[in-house]
Amino acid sequence: MTVLTLIDAIKQAMDEELERDPRVFITGEDVGKRGGVFRATQGLYDKYGGTRVVDSPLAELSIVAIGIGAALADLRPICEIQFADFIHPAFNQIVNEAAKMHYRSGGQWRVPLVIRAPYGGGISGALYHSQSVEAFFTHVPGLKVVIPSTPYDAKGLLKSAVRDPNPVLYFEPKKGYRAIKGDVPPGDYTVPIGPARVAREGRDLSAFAYGMMAHYTVLAAEQVAREDGLDVEVIDLRTLLPVDKEAILTSIQKTGKALIVHEDNLTMGYGAEVAAVLADDGFEYLDAPVRRLAGPDVPAVPFAHTMQEFFMPNPDKIAAAMRDLAEY
Amino acid sequence: MATRIFARPSARLKPEQLLEMFWLMLLSRRLDERAWALHRQGKIAFHISGMGHEGAQVGAAFAINRGVDYVHPYYRDLALALALGITPTDFMMSLFGKKGEYSSKARQMPSHFGSKKLNIISGSSPVATQVPQAAGLAFAIKYKQQTGLLDPDDTSQPRLALACLGEGSTSQGEWHEGMNWAGVHRLPFICLVQNNLYAISVPLEGQMAVSHVADRAAAYGVKGVWVDGNDVLAVYDVMAEAAQRAYQGEGPTLVEAKTYRPVPHSSDDDDRSYRSREEVEEWKKKDPILRFEKHLMDEGILTQERLDEYETRARAEVDHAQHAAEAAPDPDETDALGEVYAD
Numbered sequence: 001m002t003v004l005t006l007i008d009a010i011k012q013a014m015d016e017e018l019e020r021d022p023r024v025f026i027t028g029e030d031v032g033k034r035g036g037v038f039r040a041t042q043g044l045y046d047k048y049g050g051t052r053v054v055d056s057p058l059a060e061l062s063i064v065a066i067g068i069g070a071a072l073a074d075l076r077p078i079c080e081i082q083f084a085d086f087i088h089p090a091f092n093q094i095v096n097e098a099a100k101m102h103y104r105s106g107g108q109w110r111v112p113l114v115i116r117a118p119y120g121g122g123i124s125g126a127l128y129h130s131q132s133v134e135a136f137f138t139h140v141p142g143l144k145v146v147i148p149s150t151p152y153d154a155k156g157l158l159k160s161a162v163r164d165p166n167p168v169l170y171f172e173p174k175k176g177y178r179a180i181k182g183d184v185p186p187g188d189y190t191v192p193i194g195p196a197r198v199a200r201e202g203r204d205l206s207a208f209a210y211g212m213m214a215h216y217t218v219l220a221a222e223q224v225a226r227e228d229g230l231d232v233e234v235i236d237l238r239t240l241l242p243v244d245k246e247a248i249l250t251s252i253q254k255t256g257k258a259l260i261v262h263e264d265n266l267t268m269g270y271g272a273e274v275a276a277v278l279a280d281d282g283f284e285y286l287d288a289p290v291r292r293l294a295g296p297d298v299p300a301v302p303f304a305h306t307m308q309e310f311f312m313p314n315p316d317k318i319a320a321a322m323r324d325l326a327e328y
Numbered sequence: 329m330a331t332r333i334f335a336r337p338s339a340r341l342k343p344e345q346l347l348e349m350f351w352l353m354l355l356s357r358r359l360d361e362r363a364w365a366l367h368r369q370g371k372i373a374f375h376i377s378g379m380g381h382e383g384a385q386v387g388a389a390f391a392i393n394r395g396v397d398y399v400h401p402y403y404r405d406l407a408l409a410l411a412l413g414i415t416p417t418d419f420m421m422s423l424f425g426k427k428g429e430y431s432s433k434a435r436q437m438p439s440h441f442g443s444k445k446l447n448i449i450s451g452s453s454p455v456a457t458q459v460p461q462a463a464g465l466a467f468a469i470k471y472k473q474q475t476g477l478l479d480p481d482d483t484s485q486p487r488l489a490l491a492c493l494g495e496g497s498t499s500q501g502e503w504h505e506g507m508n509w510a511g512v513h514r515l516p517f518i519c520l521v522q523n524n525l526y527a528i529s530v531p532l533e534g535q536m537a538v539s540h541v542a543d544r545a546a547a548y549g550v551k552g553v554w555v556d557g558n559d560v561l562a563v564y565d566v567m568a569e570a571a572q573r574a575y576q577g578e579g580p581t582l583v584e585a586k587t588y589r590p591v592p593h594s595s596d597d598d599d600r601s602y603r604s605r606e607e608v609e610e611w612k613k614k615d616p617i618l619r620f621e622k623h624l625m626d627e628g629i630l631t632q633e634r635l636d637e638y639e640t641r642a643r644a645e646v647d648h649a650q651h652a653a654e655a656a657p658d659p660d661e662t663d664a665l666g667e668v669y670a671d
Contacts, residue, residue, distance in 0.1 A: 022475055051474050057512060062460045062505035069464015069489070072449060073398070075471060092502075096452050097461065104452070106433035107667035108444035141668050165670035 004184040007177040009151035010040055010116075013158035014078060016188060018048050021076060024162060027054040028063055028080025028116075037082055038118060038177055064090040064115060068098050068167075071113040076162055084119035084171060085131040085300075098167035099142030113167045114158070118174035119147075120212050120263055121301035122312050130301035130308075132264035137169050138241045138273070144168045144193055145241040149214035151182040153238055156191025164193060173212035180215055193239050196247035202233035205257035205288075205325055208248065208274050210237040213261045213313060220318035227319075230326050240270055245277050249285075252278055256287035259325050263313055266294035288328040293321045337391070337568035338561040343629045349390055349411075349560060350624055351638055353382040353617050356407035358642040359416050362650060363423055363438075367595040371654075372423045376439045376594040378406035380558075383616025384522050384585035386411050387563030388490070391571050392518075398465040398489040400449040400458035403439040404522065404589075405492050413446045416645050420653035427659040433666070434659050447486055455497040459519060460506030462491035466515035466580070480577070488516040488574035495541050495584075496527025507582070511548035516574035518567070519550075519582045522557060524589040529602035545582035557585030558616040561623075588614070 004012065017024045026041055032055035035042030045053040056063045060081055067077035081087045087094070098111045121130035138145050144166055148154035154172070161168035173180075199214060200221050209217040214236040221232035235251050237244065252258055258278050260271035271292040278290050293313050295301070301311045341349075356378060363375040378385065381404050389411035392399075401408055406419065418430040422438040431442040431450060442450030449465070451458050466489040472478035478485055497503055498521060510517040521541045525532050538544065545552025551573070555566045563585050570581035588611040592599040599608070624630035 022477060025471065051471065057505070057508055059505045059508070061502060062463075062509055065457070065460030065502065065506065066464035066467055066509055069461040069466070070468040070471070071464075072461070073465050073468030073472075073486070075468045089501075092454060092457065093460070096454055097457055100452065101450060102670050103667050104432050104436050104440070105442050105444070105450035106429075106431070106435065107670070108442065109450055110670040112670075144669075 001183040001185055003181050004151045005178045006148070006151050006154050006172070006180040007038060007040055009155040009184050010158055010172060011042065011044070012184065013155040014041065015044060015047070017159060017162045018044065018052060020188070023074065024076040024078065025052045025054060025070070026078045026080065027056045027066060029056055029058055029082045031055060031080050036080060038174060040080070040116070060086050061089045061093055064093040064098070067113045067115070068093060068101070068111055071111045072109055076112055078114045078116060078162060081115060081117040083129050084117040084133045085128045087117055087133055091136070094137065094143070094167070094169070095140050099140045102166070103142060110165050111167045112165045114161045114170055115167070116170045116172060118177070119171040120173050120175055121308060122175040122212070124303065124305065124308065125301070126303035127300035132262065134171055134240055135264055135268060135270050138270055142167070143241060144239070145171070146193055146239050147171045147173065147211040148238055149173065149176070149180070149211050149236050151180065151184045153191050153197065155184055156189055157193065157238065159188070160190045160193045163190070168193065171211065173215070176212050176215055194242055194244060195239065196244040197236045197238055198233065198251070199236040200232065200234040202231040203255060204231045205259060205322065206233045206235060206251040206255045207259045207261060207318070207322065208235045208237060209261040210240060213263055214238070216313065216315045217261050217318050219315040220322060223315060223319045224322050228323060230322060232322055243273060243277065245281065248274060248277050249282050252282040252285045256285055257325050257328070258286070258290045259321055260290065260292045261294070261313055261318055263295050265297045266292060267297050269294050288325060291321060291325050293318060336565050338564045341564070345390070346624060346629055349386050350620055350630060352386050352411050353407055353560065353620065354638055355416065355642050355645065356382050356410050357617055358646050359419060359649070360406055362646045364591070364595070366423065366650070374437055374595055375423065376403045377589070377591045378404045380524065380588050380590045380611070380616065381522050382407040383560035383620065384520070384557035384563050384587050387560040388520050388567045391564050391567030392488060392490055393483060395446045396484065396486055398447050398449065398462065398486045400451065400462040400465065400489065400491045401441050402451060402455070402458065402492050402494065402497070403453070404494065405441060406439065408492065409441040409448070412448055414441060414443065416649035417652045420649040421656060424653040424656070425659070426653055426656040427663070433663060456493055456500035456502040459491045459493060459497070459503045460509065462489045463506040463509045463515055463517055465489035466510065466517035467513060469516050470513065488518060488571060490518045490520060492520045492522065494527060495521055495523035495525070495532060496530065496535055498541050498544065499535055507545070507548040507550060510580040511550045514577070514579035516577070517580040518570045518574060519580070520567070521582065521584045523584050523586050526589060526603070528593045528597060540584060542582055542584040550580045550582050552582040552584070554584040554586060557587030558614050558619060560616055560620050587616070590615070
């Protein structure tokens with residue numbers, strides 16, 4: 001085992017997939033010589049050359065559309081959108097094109113495409129370098145949406161995404177790029193797209209989270225275990241679409257109480273779907289109202305550190321929400 | 329200028345090829361006319377027509393490796409689709425939305441052509457989305473050739489990507505982004521704009537401040553050429569040259585075929601609200617089929633007898649296609665659920 005940061009695990013996955021399959025290539029803004037603004041592709045241009053690690057023009061729609069075309073021609077593109085906030089120009093290509101191609105061609109054409117994008121706040125990125133965009137895409141049948149929170153999962157899930165015959169959106173919690181470290185085995189392994197992961201077993205309540213908030217939720221669970229003797233189960237959802245209903249229901253059956261955490265703003269966020277799953281199929285197991293801890297309903301994360309801190313859930317806020325719910 | 333005439337790629341087309349081109353244009357027109365009639369009879373929900381565009385489309389199709397090169401068409405490409413191998417029965421199955429319809433299993437509206445086996449990419453309805461995707465297909469061709477995944481001389485594999493669209497679609501950012509990639513990477517890509525002067529009701533001058541769509545090519549470092557789209561052989565000539573450029577790694581071409589749509593935009597449109605009948609009648613005199621018919625008659629390639637035979641055959645094929653589609657079963661309700669994800 002080697003301890004890697006989240007971003008190094010992502011880079012290693014791409015490196016190994018480029019090595020494994022000559023159909024795999026990377027495109028995006030500054031992914032070439034610069035190695036990406038976050039350095040996710042650092043060294044790959046030197047190793048694989050400009051034919052396979054391709055700097056794109058500064059136009060996100062075309063990054064995705066070129067990827068779709070190349071995927072239709074049986075290549076395996078990994079498209080990088082520099083910040084999730086910049087994915088919106090490509091919305092039409094993702095939602096109307098990539099997601100619908102297999103269905104609209106009666107299964108004839110497929111789009112094995114990966115779109116990577118760093119998402120999330122807490123890095124003084126303000127409105128346009130902090131967004132969480134997952135809920136726009138988890139509403140779209142035909143897409144898969146993945147958000148890892150550990151280096152192990154980051155590598156294994158990205159490899160699965162590259163090998164998946166469908167368009168996969170792979171959002172990376174950029175605040176955790178270097179802050180989150182973990183064991184990553186060298187060489188090839190995959191983590192399947194679909195199943196959630198029990199990040200921490202517990203009996204008193206279930207906390208459902210993903211990405212940076214899954215990392216924080218584990219820290220919060222440890223805090224309330226130490227300070228309050230609470231035994232919280234943390235489910236790292238890690239694949240948001242398809243929804244792992246079974247994992248959600250298995251946990252609630254055990255604990256009876258559910259806290260959902262995401263940094264995306266509350267209303268119509270991904271937590272609403274988790275709450276709906278609990279209401280539909282987990283009603284009999286619930287001993288308390290389903291609680292959601294999420295960003296406030298303002299357009300995006302503001303710049304000044306005071307307002308940013310106010311916007312972002314953190315381990316202390318999550319721990320407080322756990323205590324409240326445990327007392328219900 | 330005899331030498332110039334002989335230099336035209338179309339001069340190398342054999343009489344049987346010329347007759348096949350004419351036949352496909354005629355078949356497309358008769359099929360199209362039947363679709364309008366079926367709509368008026370209340371038998372189908374929707375039709376969008378390719379009338380008037382047959383010359384541009386068949387000229388283009390014959391210039392590429394049909395059924396092998398990638399084609400990302402748009403909803404007016406009926407004649408192109410027929411030339412690539414879609415059958416009248418396929419098209420009728422789309423019009424009636426019947427079970428197992430060839431392009432989408434009757435999920436899409438008619439004229440959203442698509443066939444994996446013919447390398448025709450399934451399109452959507454928002455315009456110009458196909459342009460950057462087709463650039464992506466062309467990118468893949470070049471990538472495969474550069475990385476040794478594909479032999480550039482293997483004619484059994486796609487060696488270019490063709491995107492088709494109307495002039496209104498060139499107002500979209502997607503068109504710009506696709507053209508830009510094609511130019512930057514010198515891709516084996518042809519963008520065929522069928523300029524019929526109207527985007528539904530908005531005339532050309534409401535769409536762009538230049539006289540020719542082809543003028544826009546310069547901004548991308550792409551070769552741009554415009555041609556009389558109602559002259560099938562002229563379209564063939566410029567498309568053949570564009571295809572050769574693509575095959576030889578010389579980069580993309582923007583071809584603007586100037587034509588006219590003598591019918592409303594779709595079965596839901598009424599073009600009397602935005603253009604005069606006189607204008608439409610003037611353009612009908614320049615019909616690409618009448619023009620090609622006269623040319624072939626003048627050259628002694630087409631005879632009245634052969635023309636009558638074609639008309640009889642077209643009617644029979646359209647009748648057969650209609651009857652086959654009418655007799656086919658509707659999709660099952662649960663066919664709505666399939667193929668959301670690929671396995």
